[in-house]
Amino acid sequence: MYLTKKEIEDNKVKAKVQHKSHIMKVMFLTAVGRPRFNRDGECTFDGKIGMWPFVDKIPAKRNSKNRAKGTLETKNVSVTKDRYREYMINKVLPAIYARFPCDRVGRGEKQPVFIQQDNPYSHIKKDDPEWVEACSQHRHFAVQLIEQPANSPDTNVLDLGLFRALQSEAWKLKKGRTIDNLIENVQKTWDVYDASLLNRIWLTHQSVLDEIILNDGGNDYNIAHINKDRLERMGKLPESLLVSDRAIELARRVRDF
Numbered sequence: 001m002y003l004t005k006k007e008i009e010d011n012k013v014k015a016k017v018q019h020k021s022h023i024m025k026v027m028f029l030t031a032v033g034r035p036r037f038n039r040d041g042e043c044t045f046d047g048k049i050g051m052w053p054f055v056d057k058i059p060a061k062r063n064s065k066n067r068a069k070g071t072l073e074t075k076n077v078s079v080t081k082d083r084y085r086e087y088m089i090n091k092v093l094p095a096i097y098a099r100f101p102c103d104r105v106g107r108g109e110k111q112p113v114f115i116q117q118d119n120p121y122s123h124i125k126k127d128d129p130e131w132v133e134a135c136s137q138h139r140h141f142a143v144q145l146i147e148q149p150a151n152s153p154d155t156n157v158l159d160l161g162l163f164r165a166l167q168s169e170a171w172k173l174k175k176g177r178t179i180d181n182l183i184e185n186v187q188k189t190w191d192v193y194d195a196s197l198l199n200r201i202w203l204t205h206q207s208v209l210d211e212i213i214l215n216d217g218g219n220d221y222n223i224a225h226i227n228k229d230r231l232e233r234m235g236k237l238p239e240s241l242l243v244s245d246r247a248i249e250l251a252r253r254v255r256d257f
Contacts, residue, residue: 026076026182027054029087030158031115034202035195036101046195050095052087053183054079074179079122088124089134093143102140110142118148118156151219154208161201166190200228206241213247 031049038044057072067073077083092115102111117123124131126145135143153159169189176182204223211221231237 024176024179024182026179026186027079028052028186029054029084029092030162031092031095032157032162032198033100035199037195037199043195045099045101047198048190048193048195049099050091051187051190052091053186054083054087055179055183074183076179081122081124084122085124085128085130088131093134093138096143097138097141100141111140113141113143115143115145116148116156117145118153119150152212154219154223155205155212157198157201157205160205160208162193162198165197166193169193196232200232200237203228203238203241210241210244210247213250214244216250 028051030051033045033047033049035043035047036045054077055074056077058075060067060069060071060073063069096113096115100111100113104111124145126147131145135141148156166186166189169192170185173185173188176185203226207224207226211224212219215221226241228237
């Protein structure tokens, strides 16, 4: 916990914090796309590709008052490169093929899909042989893996708003005592998350890209508020945001330099 000097002096904050090794936790792999709506405002694609926990079912090694020896228990697992590759190939790709809109098949073209990932060591490279082989096997989709820009967490729509929204809703549910309960709560918030809210995050993402240009590639900026709620009520929520004149001017200076 971080406390201000005044909070410490007033001794108003008293809390017990568990060590992180004793906190129940699960890592999830989540994939989303930009939601799509028709001319009547009806959602034709909610953008939710899928969410998968990194867990295994492991037999209990001994008896206890809660379960018998051999009972399958859900355990969280470390996200290694092999495990991540397995999830990307066996879970993410099939989900994309099943759910992502494919509007170029009739024209004899492959549907381009760009998967942006962040940059931890456990993630695979875009030229990983097994990944490239798996992507090449579908005749309707051309999937490419790209990396998130360094030091730019706001260019990831998951970190920019989705995870925060799911967490705030999960806190409202009955607290789970097991990993299965935790996964169930997260899944409930994921299932009911509205496509229009996810669409707004993508607009915020566009405004962030403008701010990054204005800050010479840095992240020392405040996320702009563009009154998305009001614009949506008025039916004037834009599909995309225009790059500001100032950002265009700065980009031209860099190019000329």
